[in-house]
Amino acid sequence: xxxxxxxxxxxxxxxxxxxxxxxxxxxxxxxxxxxxxxxxxxxxxxxxxxxxxxxxxxxxxxxxxxxxxxxxxxxxxxxxxxxxxxxxxxxxxxxxxxxxxxxxxxxxxxxxxxxxxxxxxxxxxxxxxxxxxxxxxxxxxxxxxxxxxxxxxxxxxxxxxxxxxxxxxxxxxxxxxxxxxxxxxxxxxxxxxxxxxxxxxxxxxxxxxxxxxxxxxxxxxxxxxxxxxxxxxxxxxxxxxxxxxxxxxxxxxxxxxxxxxxxxxxxxxxxxxxxxxxxxxxxxxxxxxxxxxxxxxxxxxx
Amino acid sequence: xxxxxxxxxxxxxxxxxxxxxxxxxxxxxxxxxxxxxxxxxxxxxxxxxxxxxxxxxxxxxxxxxxxxxxxxxxxxxxxxxxxxxxxxxxxxxxxxxxxxxxxxxxxxxxxxxxxxxxxxxxxxxxxxxxxxxxxxxxxxxxxxxxxxxxxxxxxxxxxxxxxxxxxxxxxxxxxxxxxxxxxxxxxxxxxxxxxxxxxxxxxxxxxxxxxxxxxxxxxxxxxxxxxxxxxxxxxxxxxxxxxxxxxxxxxxxxxxxxxxxxxxxxxxxxxxxxxxxxxxxxxxxxxxxxxxxxxxxxxxxxxxxxxxxxxxxxxxxxxxxxxxxxxxxxxxxxxxxxxxxxxxxxxxxxxxxxxxxxxxxxxxxxxxxxxxxxxxxxxxxxxxxxxxxxxxxxxxxxxxxxxxxxxxxxxxxxxxxxxxxxxxxxxxxxxxxxxxxxxxxxxxxxxxxxxxxxxxxxxxxxxxxxxxxxxxxxxxxxxxxxxxxxxxxxxxxxxxxxxxxxxxxxxxxxxxxxxxxxxxxxxxxxxxxxxxxxxxxxxxxxxxxxxxxxxxxxxxxxxxxxxxxxxxxxxx
Numbered sequence: 001x002x003x004x005x006x007x008x009x010x011x012x013x014x015x016x017x018x019x020x021x022x023x024x025x026x027x028x029x030x031x032x033x034x035x036x037x038x039x040x041x042x043x044x045x046x047x048x049x050x051x052x053x054x055x056x057x058x059x060x061x062x063x064x065x066x067x068x069x070x071x072x073x074x075x076x077x078x079x080x081x082x083x084x085x086x087x088x089x090x091x092x093x094x095x096x097x098x099x100x101x102x103x104x105x106x107x108x109x110x111x112x113x114x115x116x117x118x119x120x121x122x123x124x125x126x127x128x129x130x131x132x133x134x135x136x137x138x139x140x141x142x143x144x145x146x147x148x149x150x151x152x153x154x155x156x157x158x159x160x161x162x163x164x165x166x167x168x169x170x171x172x173x174x175x176x177x178x179x180x181x182x183x184x185x186x187x188x189x190x191x192x193x194x195x196x197x198x199x200x201x202x203x204x205x206x207x208x209x210x211x212x213x214x215x216x217x218x219x220x221x222x223x224x225x226x227x228x229x230x231x232x233x234x235x236x237x238x239x240x241x242x243x244x245x246x247x248x249x250x251x252x253x254x255x256x257x258x259x260x261x262x263x264x265x266x267x268x269x270x271x272x273x274x275x276x277x278x279x280x281x282x283x284x285x286x287x288x289x290x291x292x293x294x295x296x297x298x299x300x301x302x
Numbered sequence: 303x304x305x306x307x308x309x310x311x312x313x314x315x316x317x318x319x320x321x322x323x324x325x326x327x328x329x330x331x332x333x334x335x336x337x338x339x340x341x342x343x344x345x346x347x348x349x350x351x352x353x354x355x356x357x358x359x360x361x362x363x364x365x366x367x368x369x370x371x372x373x374x375x376x377x378x379x380x381x382x383x384x385x386x387x388x389x390x391x392x393x394x395x396x397x398x399x400x401x402x403x404x405x406x407x408x409x410x411x412x413x414x415x416x417x418x419x420x421x422x423x424x425x426x427x428x429x430x431x432x433x434x435x436x437x438x439x440x441x442x443x444x445x446x447x448x449x450x451x452x453x454x455x456x457x458x459x460x461x462x463x464x465x466x467x468x469x470x471x472x473x474x475x476x477x478x479x480x481x482x483x484x485x486x487x488x489x490x491x492x493x494x495x496x497x498x499x500x501x502x503x504x505x506x507x508x509x510x511x512x513x514x515x516x517x518x519x520x521x522x523x524x525x526x527x528x529x530x531x532x533x534x535x536x537x538x539x540x541x542x543x544x545x546x547x548x549x550x551x552x553x554x555x556x557x558x559x560x561x562x563x564x565x566x567x568x569x570x571x572x573x574x575x576x577x578x579x580x581x582x583x584x585x586x587x588x589x590x591x592x593x594x595x596x597x598x599x600x601x602x603x604x605x606x607x608x609x610x611x612x613x614x615x616x617x618x619x620x621x622x623x624x625x626x627x628x629x630x631x632x633x634x635x636x637x638x639x640x641x642x643x644x645x646x647x648x649x650x651x652x653x654x655x656x657x658x659x660x661x662x663x664x665x666x667x668x669x670x671x672x673x674x675x676x677x678x679x680x681x682x683x684x685x686x687x688x689x690x691x692x693x694x695x696x697x698x699x700x701x702x703x704x705x706x707x708x709x710x711x712x713x714x715x716x717x718x719x720x721x722x723x724x725x726x727x728x729x730x731x732x733x734x735x736x737x738x739x740x741x742x743x744x745x746x747x748x749x750x751x752x753x754x755x756x757x758x759x760x761x762x763x764x765x766x767x768x769x770x771x772x773x774x775x776x777x778x779x780x781x782x783x784x785x786x787x788x789x790x791x792x793x794x795x796x797x798x799x800x801x802x803x804x805x806x807x808x809x810x811x812x813x814x815x816x817x818x819x820x821x822x823x824x825x826x827x828x829x830x831x832x833x834x835x836x837x838x839x840x841x842x843x844x845x846x847x848x849x850x851x852x853x854x855x856x857x858x859x860x861x862x863x864x865x866x867x868x869x870x871x872x873x874x
Contacts, residue, residue, distance in 0.1 A: 097635065098569075098573075098838075099838045101575065105577075106831040110831070113824040114824065269654075279643035283628060
């Protein structure tokens with residue numbers, strides 16, 4: 001029973017990782033750039049939702065608020081993601097690979113500090129609003145404690161993953177993304193607007209990160225300005241675990257990482273060591289199995 | 303580039319937009335005179351800002367800076383005429399343009415200081431406005447000046463050795479006094495004004511071609527430069543006369559710079575990105591702290607310092623080897639993430655070895671405290687000493703020890719860089735496959751870069767533990783690694799001077815610009831992004847690196863080639 005409970009916890013946290021990891025993978029698949037600041041986009045999403053709620057619905061806990069605060073979160077993270085793509089990454093597209101990476105660290109610091117300094121009282125952690133149906137008391141199923149937010153998170157992952165799959169495989173713009181990821185120059189010759197496609201990849205990642213931000217907020221009921229760092233690092237681990245550049249891989253990697261972490265918490269030295277095991281896993285995967293669980297791509301990008 | 307004189311470039315004489323050459327000359331002169339004269343006027347109604355600039359006829363230190371800018375403007379202006387015979391290679395027109403921009407920045411910093419320290423712009427006296435107007439006239443006039451006479455190429459100028467040696471000595475002495483003066487400043491805004499002033503002077507010298515000349519001169523007299531730098535660094539504590547505040551900063555800067563130099567081997571020379579580098583400093587510090595006989599160490603025995611230093615460096619080096627191993631398979635961004643993960647593993651592990659979550663070794667989040675002072679050969683580093691009438695505090699003692707280590711690290715760095723190993727690293731950095739095909743032992747050299755860099759950082763860590771008397775895991779967070787990387791990126795990858803400049807800036811600016819304290823990290827982030835966008839090779843770039851970041855710039859490539867050849871010739 002203990003095992004099943006941890007499995008459930010793992011799937012919850014893993015779904016969050018998966019939602020963020022997709023953002024890394026989509027962007028990497030198209031521009032071969034690890035958008036280090038993606039964790040911060042997730043954080044901005046959570047704060048966007050919080051801001052929407054405190055501005056419009058302060059005190060409300062009804063379910064109809066949820067879609068609107070998710071929209072608010074998406075608006076915040078997509079605009080931040082597009083801005084950073086336009087201002088910081090696009091001018092560096094042909095620069096040596098060190099440059100965008102360091103830029104990403106810079107952006108990450110700017111976003112964290114921006115929120116810490118300019119969001120009211122964000123210097124310490126803020127409490128996230130509850131939505132009755134999602135954050136109510138847990139449901140007991142045969143000895144298992146099923147938290148309502150868990151259901152919400154897993155549902156959100158399923159909806160987002162299906163939506164993303166449809167977008168990429170069934171729409172014109174999605175096919176353009178596939179084309180650019182295979183060969184940007186040829187895609188450009190075929191009339192694909194490469195710049196716009198890259199921007200859309202950033203926006204897609206940000207959309208999912210925003211959902212993850214709201215989900216995390218509802219799950220833990222707190223948000224902090226530095227919540228994006230660890231989450232981003234873990235999500236990146238998940239993306240690598242699944243094979244970076246591969247969307248199904250990111251989802252699978254997120255779930256596997258979440259479950260491994262939860263089990264490690266139970267059986268390998270408690271919660272304080274869980275992060276260590278996650279990173280050890282990352283290193284082992286990168287060294288011995290760089291293509292990841294589902295990725296066919298050979299890692300040869302320098 | 304066959305003749306001795308630079309061919310005048312026709313494009314340079316055609317300015318975009320309307321040009322009024324007839325106004326240029328009087329405006330530059332009038333602007334310089336105004337800036338110089340404003341030094342003797344009152345800048346502010348209030349006495350508070352910039353250490354009292356409210357008295358007419360009695361310039362405050364900051365006002366002397368304006369005087370220097372103004373006089374420099376006049377001298378450069380005359381340099382276009384009567385003084386042209388000296389320093390035939392100095393391009394006064396370009397230098398004046400640099401000075402103009404710098405003067406405006408200086409004037410704006412002054413007005414900002416008055417604005418921020420008093421109730422508003424109403425407190426700026428006419429003198430302050432005259433400074434601003436004068437500097438704007440200087441900048442605008444300099445832009446309108448017709449391109450000056452043709453100049454000799456500073457790279458090919460033949461000056462006498464004595465002039466060059468004197469210039470180097472003068473420069474180093476200037477640095478010493480400047481350091482003492484700048485560090486003694488308490489007022490953040492006055493420091494900001496000084497920075498703007500230094501910016502103005504450097505812009506003048508860079509635009510005038512002084513640094514190109516200097517690079518040849520220093521290449522010719524490398525020993526003089528080295529010796530002079532050592533002497534200046536050695537003399538610095540004597541300018542402090544027993545005060546601790548600045549010596550603390552200075553020791554921190556050296557520890558940081560040594561670690562940054564170690565990282566520069568990995569990132570700057572071998573081109574391997576490491577985002578967890580602070581763990582090596584931490585490993586050295588923890589080993590040293592635990593073996594120091596501190597009351598809070600759970601190991602319960604003490605070793606002499608020289609032994610702990612070696613053990614600490616070796617432990618760090620072993621960690622470096624472990625972190626380096628994935629480089630066989632992993633490269634680029636992936637390597638960055640792997641090293642980041644290693645850094646986090648280190649931090650979490652020392653945090654957890656507290657007896658509750660793991661074996662009791664490091665005291666967890668509390669860290670190791672009560673680390674005894676160093677005692678080498680009967681010399682107690684904790685006691686103040688007197689030398690020739692000067693008091694040297696405990697920080698000065700550690701400063702000298704760190705200075706020795708720093709000199710050793712610089713020696714290792716430059717020797718490695720100029721060796722077969724260093725060339726191997728460059729080859730790997732530029733094209734790993736080609737390097738391998740040419741017979742470079744890629745994996746071995748990568749491992750060596752990691753292990754060697756880690757060794758130096760670990761060594762610095764062993765001293766740091768004693769100097770700080772206490773260490774805790776929160777000194778070794780990811781942000782510190784990011785700071786180290788930023789020091790190199792800011793200063794210049796692959797150069798000694800770059801790491802030193804970057805480390806000094808990143809440690810000194812937050813100490814002196816206290817009024818920005820809350821915005822420190824924000825500024826840091828913005829700085830990183832701007833640097834990557836506009837000058838990715840850093841302030842003091844290695845020429846080779848500079849070219850790697852500007853592959854399409856043909857002119858730069860030619861200029862660097864000429865400089866390279868001249869340097870070789872000068873050294874021969």
